[in-house]
Amino acid sequence: MRLPALLLAGLLGVASAQGGRLDVAVSDPRDRAYLPAVFGAWRGAGRDLSALGLTLPDTRLAAAASAADFARRTGEPWFVAATTRGAVIHTQRLGALAARGTLALTIRHEAFHVAQPRDLPRWLAEGLARLFSGEAGRDPPGPTGLEGLPEGTLSARLAARGEGDLSAAYREATRRARQLVRARGWARVLAPR
Ligand SMILES: [Zn+2]
Structure with missing residues (x-):
């Protein structure tokens, strides 16, 4: 049984x-x-x-x-x-x-x-996850308003889960991850750092 x-x-x-x-x-x-x-x-x-x-x-x-x-x-x-x-x-x-x-x-x-590799910084892990999943394809075009944010601050904002600015932070992380993948390819972006 x-x-x-x-x-x-x-x-x-x-x-x-x-x-x-x-x-x-x-x-x-x-x-x-x-x-x-x-x-x-x-x-x-x-x-x-x-x-x-x-x-x-x-x-x-x-x-x-x-x-x-x-x-x-x-x-x-x-x-x-x-x-x-x-x-x-x-x-x-x-x-x-x-x-x-x-x-x-x-x-x-x-x-x-x-x-994913454990040692990816949070912003990169989230950006890559959204590229991989296809969520990135649903992002509206145009600036995120967070282009000048330092990487550490972007990661902290993603970790803080603030309702107001979380979606812009995810789009910004995705925009940066997409640029990296275009420039270096997935294999080098995922390689141990
Ligand atoms: Zn995630």
Whole structure:
């Protein structure tokens, strides 16, 4: 009776062709409808990360029951989609991300964080995660207003999670990461520093 017990607990797993098993625990049973989309995005991310020379480790994804539950579990504000701590990805309710049209983008973004070199500065890690996920393609064109911000200040602003200026900080980190990748290529940007 092991399988029914596992299903009752809401724990489901998948093995990606490129390694990196994903175990998913959902809090809201309705979130099970989105598991195929999660696993599809995970496998696609594994393939694309592998092409960049990065490997997805075995990972656990815990989807919260609500925005309040997510905030309680992670200490993050309600407007954050997901956060990765070591090999655990905490997300908002999967249905909420799907309703916003950001479920696959969020999985790819967090997959990048799980596989990225540990020593990337925060601004670069966030910029690269948004380039890799495809979120960067949704950024409005034009200046971010933060072009002159020192890198350390940009990283601190991303870490502080201030609602007002977080989106501009993410766009600025993405703009700088894109410039670096264009100039040096992914392999050299990801190389140990
Ligand atoms: Zn991120």
